[in-house]
Amino acid sequence: xxxxxxxxxxxxxxxxxxxxxxxxxxxxxxxxxxxxxxxxxxxxxxxxxxxxxxxxxxxxxxxxxxxxxxxxxxxxxxxxxxxxxxxxxxxxxxxxxxxxxxxxxxxxxxxxxxxxxxxxxxxxxxxxxxxxxxxxxxxxxxxxxxxxxxxxxxxxxxxxxxxxxxxxxxxxxxxxxxxxxxxxxxxxxxxxxxxxxxxxxxxxxxxxxxxxxxxxxxxxxxxxxxxxxxxxxxxxxxxxxxxxxxxxxxxxxxxxxxxxxxxxxxxxxxxxxxxxxxxxxxxxxxxxxxxxxxxxxxxxxxxxxxxxxxxxxxxxxxxxxxxxxxxxxxxxxxxxxxxxxx
Numbered sequence: 020x021x022x023x024x025x026x027x028x029x030x031x032x033x034x035x036x037x038x039x040x041x042x043x044x045x046x047x048x049x050x051x052x053x054x055x056x057x058x059x060x061x062x063x064x065x066x067x068x069x070x071x072x073x074x075x076x077x078x079x080x081x082x083x084x085x086x087x088x089x090x091x092x093x094x095x096x097x098x099x100x101x102x103x104x105x106x107x108x109x110x111x112x113x114x115x116x117x118x119x120x121x122x123x124x125x126x127x128x129x130x131x132x133x134x135x136x137x138x139x140x141x142x143x144x145x146x147x148x149x150x151x152x153x154x155x156x157x158x159x160x161x162x163x164x165x166x167x168x169x170x171x172x173x174x175x176x177x178x179x180x181x182x183x184x185x186x187x188x189x190x191x192x193x194x195x196x197x198x199x200x201x202x203x204x205x206x207x208x209x210x211x212x213x214x215x216x217x218x219x220x221x222x223x224x225x226x227x228x229x230x231x232x233x234x235x236x237x238x239x240x241x242x243x244x245x246x247x248x249x250x251x252x253x254x255x256x257x258x259x260x261x262x263x264x265x266x267x268x269x270x271x272x273x274x275x276x277x278x279x280x281x282x283x284x285x286x287x288x289x290x291x292x293x294x295x296x297x298x299x300x301x302x303x304x305x306x307x308x309x310x311x312x313x314x315x316x317x318x319x320x321x322x323x324x325x326x327x328x329x330x331x332x333x334x335x336x337x338x339x340x341x342x343x344x345x346x347x348x349x350x351x352x353x354x355x356x357x358x359x360x361x
Contacts, residue, residue, distance in 0.1 A: 057134045060142040060160035063168035063193030064130060065204060067123035070232045072112040072247050073268035074276055075105060075305040075335070102331035102338075104309035108299040111278050115249045115264060118228055122189060122208055126172060129158055146175075153177050154216045157185070166195035170206075174216045186212050202234035211254055226253035226261075243270045259283070259292060272303025284313060291316040300358055304333040308358040311342075330356035 129144050135157075136143040145157030154174040161169045172189035175181070191206030207229045214221035229250040235242040249264040262280035280295040293316030301307030307330070314324040327342035330351070339351035353359075 057130070057137055057142045057160075059166070059195055060134075060162070060168060060170075061130050062166075062195040062201070063160060063170060063204070064127060064191070065123065065193065065202075065232055065234065066127060067120040069234055069242075069245065070119055070123065070230060070247055071116045072119075072249060072264055072266040072276070073245075073274040074108050074112045074266070074299075075274075075301040075307055101335050102309075102329055103340075104297065104299065104311060104327075104329040105307065105331045105335050105337075107297060108276055108301075108307070108309060111262070111264060111297075112266065112276065115228065115230075115251065118208060119230060119249075122172075126158060126189070130160070148177055152217070152220075155179070156188075166198035166201075168193055168195065174213070176216070186216065188213050188216070199236070202236045203232065205229065205231040223257075225257040226251070228252075243268050273301065275300045283316070285317060293318060298361065302333075302357055305335060306333045306357045307331060308356050310361045328353075328356075328361075330358075332357075 130142075132144065134142045134144050135146075140162045141159060143157060143159045146155045147157070148155040153176065155177050156172065156174045158172050159170065163169050170189075170191045170193070171187050173185035174188050175184040175186065187209060189206060189208050191204060193204035194200045194202070207227055209227050210221070210224040211226060214224045227250075229252070231248040233246040235245065245268050247264075247266045249266075250261075251263070252261050253259075260280065260282045262278055262282070265277040266274070267276075268274045276297075276299045278295075278297040278299075280297075281292045282295050283290055284293045284295065294312075294314045296312045297309055298311075299307060299309040309329045311327040311329070312324060318325065322344055325342060325344050325346055327346065328340070329337060330339040330353075332338045332355070337350060338355035339353055340347060341349045341353070
């Protein structure tokens, strides 16, 4: 069996910049908290740093440790002295976090300006049009029940003056501070709509990113524990691969990441999709373990499934590796694993 790797569809940060950052240039004093009556509507939106997918980290300042997170790659890091599946754990979260941080960070700035319209049950920011963008955007938060809200970022062609032409780029649901479910919520970013609104700026983008979050109620954006679930679904006509992620970050600094992907593990990317599952866990110092299972697709009926275990230390170097078909040479001792069981 040859060495294989697998990649997922690029999640473009440019989508989010166009959706919100362009509008920011038109907002006077957008960095300031406004003394208006829109406070209740802002409470439904999570801060971007509160919904980041957790993972072990190395020194991000080291050039060889840098991963192109904006590409959303499922490919492990290229640095050879890093454990391969530690690299995977970091890489898979990079694309999700890049998109999430960009859009929510930008929208957070928008909603902390004064709204353009405020009526019973709804606050609206916009419409805003940047001189170099082909799209006009607006952001709306609507009360659907007591301390419960829907929110949407919409765009329409710049030449249009009709509200009927608005299309949703971001849709979400959340709860205010007075609700017992404050901290819970979900949102979906539609990359395909962003591309249709701005084909030049978002030519490679497709599909959707859906995020569900469970955050500590009534605490700050960095509070723990937190659980984030992400579902990445590209347009199959553009890219066949998709994946889901469940991330848990604990108060003691430990965490876990569960990834289920449909991906072509062959380097040619022209063969059948395999089913790939990766379960990673790590301690507060970053040392961890990944359990990997690949099945289906072009794998032969015998053995039909490949299972691998990799462990790494606090230096993120591989301390143990073994798999069921000698896909790679075994390395180290199982006793070096910080976690002894899957």
